[in-house]
Amino acid sequence: AQSVTQPDIHITVSEGASLELRCNYSYGATPYLFWYVQSPGQGLQLLLKYFSGDTLVQGIKGFEAEFKRSQSSFNLRKPSVHWSDAAEYFCAVGAAGGGTSYGKLTFGQGTILTVHP
């Protein structure tokens, strides 16, 4: 069965500092990988996704993530964090059964990001 681990429950950074959120996955084949962000009281919003090809993917709001098959990782990065980035971040792996089954997601437990001014 597929699984996703986000080792850090809570991360605090200063505004302007760089950020890396860790994600490790377990999946039997080439995974479909996603990062979603959830602001308080809001639904989830897709930041970026990896299906195939270039292992460094760019997303919205200045985020990027790198797929490393050898490490089963898909870490999220941002070079300079803004106060508005404070939210909860979820890594997820999608089923590769074809069609829209990629939306059948297994989520990590989430990482809460706090940004200090």
Add this chain to the structure above:
Amino acid sequence: GAGVSQSPSNKVTEKGKDVELRCDPISGHTALYWYRQSLGQGLEFLIYFQGNSAPDKSGLPSDRFSAERTGGSVSTLTIQRTQQEDSAVYLCASSGTSVGELFFGEGSRLTVL
């Protein structure tokens, strides 16, 4: 509407009662998903509809949970004989032509007393 709409936004019910949660996906989106978000279990997949195909019900936690999607659009998640452990936020998402992207609603918060 422009996004996924869910109702009610908040529902408080008594243990043993039935509840219905509604999801109105983005117009034209053929795939619709239900998830549950709770403190103890995090985000869990419940059920998934794709067009006219039989739904993938593999995430439903018990036979008290069911869902239907009428006319390929609006979906209703029904929980019968609610239990306190059903308290959670129920999220609906839909997906269309943007491959790999799910658009989530803001959720329905269910509290079972």
